[in-house]
Amino acid sequence: MPISFTVNHRPATTAADPAVPLLRVLREELGLTGTKQGCDEEGECGACTVLLDGQPVRACLTAVGKVAGRTVLTVEGLGGADHLDSVQEAFIAAGAVQCGYCTPGMLMAAKALLDREPNPSEIDILDALDGHLCRCTGYASIIRAVKLAAAPPPTIPSGADRRADSVDKVTGRARYVEDIPMPAMLYAAVLRSPHPHARLLTLTTDRAAQMPGVVRVFTAADIPGINGFPSYSQEEPVLTPVGQTVRMIGAPVALLVAQTPQAAAAALKNIEANYEVLPHTYEVDEALDTGAYPIAGTKNILTTFQVRHGDIDSAMGSAAEVVAARYETAYLAHGAIEREAVLGYLDDESRITVIGGNHEPHNQQGYIADVLGLQREQVRVIQPPTGGSFGSRQDPWPFVAVGLMVYHLRQPVRLVYTRRESFDAAPKRHPYKTDIRIGATRDGRLTAIQENILANTGAYDSGGQFIPNFAVTASGGPYRWQAVDATATTVYTNGCKAGQFRGFGTSQAVFATECALDELVQRLRMDPLEFRLQNRLLQGERSFLGYPVADSLGFEQALEALRPHYDAYSAEAKAFNEESDGSMRRAVGLAGMWYRFGKSGTLRVEAYAELARDGGLVIYCSAPDYGQGTNTSMNQIAAAALGVPRENVTLVNADSARVPDSGIQGASRATFFVGGAVSLAAENLKNAILGVAAEMLDVAPDQLQLTGAGVTATGDPTRLVTLVEIAREFDRIGKSRRLAGVFDLSDRFPAGMRPEYLPLFVTGAQVAQVQVDLRTGEARVVRVAAAHDVGRVVNRTDARGQVEGAIVMGLGAALMEEYLPGETTGFRNYYLPTIKAIPQMDIVLVEVPSIFSPLGVKGLGEAPLLPATPAIINGISRAIGVRLRTIPATPERVLAAILGKP
């Protein structure tokens, strides 16, 4: 019997099995794809929340039979683009929409709260939004949004910082990969290794291929080009051939395509794979043992990097205090709420076209072309709206896999990982074991740093080859050292492959250094802030890397900006402890950092600005937006350079067929490099437009003004030409309407200079006030203040949002997150911070402009993650009076430290 109900004020009917989750009916049958799925329909993420008779419920846990005769409201029913509900308005205005994947669930929960309680308290808000995971915002802006929506009348700010795509994201119109409809779509599933290490002996696909609904099964033999993407990841096959080894649980062995996702998943079990199980290890120490079973590389080593200068023995010898310890960090998962999802099809020029969140459309284009044995031009990669990345979406694997299936089938194919698959097979953050030794003189001058970092790259390279350089570089910090001897090595194990993760290998190194520094400071009985000020590196001084840093360093300004917070937090902690019966204790931890940004790709980045025939102003660039907001910042930078309102600028971003190659977007380089090129292109276009208009109006260019619609003479608005007329004039006189902007640092950093990476650094520091239950080891972070030098702020709301998101991510790493290969199966046992875990946050953006950027900007996205974790751990160590050196600081670890257990 069909089930009838009301959805978004309209009647709906479904013939679905009543035991099917409402979520599937909404998305697949009714096309209401605004409601998202972030977990395996287990109620673990909150992305799917809708209102049932006004009450929020999880659509993945609601049998559709239950809604018969009832009323369902989804995000699409909240308010359309032209009549947004005040809660939608408030989310946009407060910057609460970053990637937007958690947004529909958050909006529905907030809507129900505000309907029930128009003036909610902070606690009401936390209770209502609790259990909705957001990985981007750190929740703070979402709380502000709900308060803003409740404040009568809504005081919506002017919107200079408004996200370009936020209206689509709050109305459910944004089409992420899982939401894009395609005729004749096929669905892929992946057969993966159940063993951490094994040899694939046989692989039989016939039975599976004959299953109902199955279109085809692919194995390594179906790959026409290279079975891998070696420029990104050495020795990582797309599909493991028979006779070779799978090196991790989740290693891909075969691809299966069927007419429905259910048929694909069901048929997978009928592929017969036989393995010879081999010894395995998840630990770097074991993998490096002389008798260790070979996994990959030479003696299980991928790469090594070392920095050495000064006389280490005498510098260490001159120290009055030396701290020597081992610090360990856990495997982390990115936890983007959108699962890995990629869609491929043939575009109207018959190109293999692959849509999926990524950092480098042109590189992905190249990987796919190589696997298929095609020319690059026969492949196209497009960035859709993306539900977060944090580095995870640099993995070429889903792109080449989908490319391969479309190549053979000439039909649209979509691949979506299950959340379980995402945990098993998508790249993770490298766990580190760092042996560090640092010394200082009695009066608190740092002398020497000696360290050895072992980074666990897991089963495959996945970009891990570049990790040692980043690890070592970050570990020195913005400090002056007399002598340095630092080495990092990436080691193969049978853990999940580790890849790019926000900070790219730097957070784990900064954790060790900043914790060791704090220990040293305590031994010297000095003030941690003064100590860092005293040892800070100055512009032009020889750095940890052995060469001087030419750019400005805002570290001093950041520390000074933190001082009032540090003092206030310390005084508050002292007062708290005096009141406490001794079971609870508060303390304050501090950590600094530097981060070398802009690493990847070339020193020369290009963007175009065009005056379209219809008078539009169009920017072409490649700064993929996976939720962090580059669509908005590029738009803002272009509008500022053109001197027109943002609405007048159209952005074409991150489509390999339409925009210039800007290399891999990583290391927080987008605003600095691509933003620089966009700004120059826009400026060039403006000058060209004014030049042509000057001729047309017979007025000197400096007497003219560009507006969104045309050019007018200053002081005489009646003298004007429209942009359409100017475009026509360009064409008449044969002048190109498309101008390039080239941001090029090659002459500033001539070849042959020592670093293979640019010496561009951002600095910052954070303080965290923590509270520990000394009887149970439970730790909470009460307050965090962060001060970061961003060069110059482009979008204050977004910059703040990036810092808040990073702090909470750092809190997760400090207190709760740990991925265990083969054991972590979902968000139920991978603990992302939830809304009640977040501290009060005080964010200071310090602006010390970069001398290398025409905009003065520096890279921000990753830096604030780095000091968050050590600041929190330093706070806990001070609270319990014992040094914690392994994270996450679970209640168990903290209590063991208090009780003096190893």
Add this chain to the structure above:
Amino acid sequence: MTTYCVPGSISEALEILGRYDGDALIIAGGTDVLPDIRKGKRSPRCLVDITHIPGLDQITVAREYVEVGAAVTFSALAQHPYLQSHVQALVDAAAAVGSADIQNAATWAGNLVQALPAADGAVVALALEAQVLVHDKDGMRGLPVARLFAGPGRSFVDPTRQIITAVRFRIPERPWGTGWRRIGRRDSLVLPILNCATVLELAGGHIIRAAIALGPVAPTPFRATAAEEFLIGQPPGDEAFAEAARLVQRESNPRSSRARASREYRLAALPALVLDALTLASRRAQEKLELQRRERTG
């Protein structure tokens, strides 16, 4: 294709269960059942949704007992004024299950049938010495929650043949209070490392009844009877509670879990948890005592 039935009475629901002879399954919120179906752990031919049976969505506060209907959601429990001011442990436990939007669907009775060793609803039910009212073809009976659990994830109530219609617990005559304390790897959407519910009843400056329930320290939710016995006759206070906490530690037998915590940690943290929950219960009982005193004198 599953059949979805919405019976209007308990007898109708029983009739459906009988007709399907083990192939129909009772659901209320369905938040546990749906994932089980997807994973193939259960494959009922019929779902029997009891949330439309009149009366099952009621919370009844009588003079001597409280009765919570099987269709009452955790949200409704947590928002109930009487429970908020008299049975805080139940309110706190209800608010610890999943998240707000899960609490809007999930029920106490459903939580009890799942019988997980750490189920928040089960631990608090045990401390309240609640019983479930079970209907089946042989009629209706009350089953103490303490006798409900057959093992981890297994209960003696079979939702393909039996219906829990309500959970009922006694309101003590003497001044009483409840306490709840939970430790988890984070605040929400996570099973506890440890949870503890306590009930204390006072008279004449002494404890006359104590209940301490915990999870997961045994295969099923656990009553710390030795500690409870010790407390009887003791004056409420840190000293007695600390000793009780030590006794609880001695009678508990938790297991290690990689994703949550080790046995050693659970044992080490347990005393503080019990102490906190007892202190809360005692404070609330004393507040009631104070109130009674004032009422008598005023």
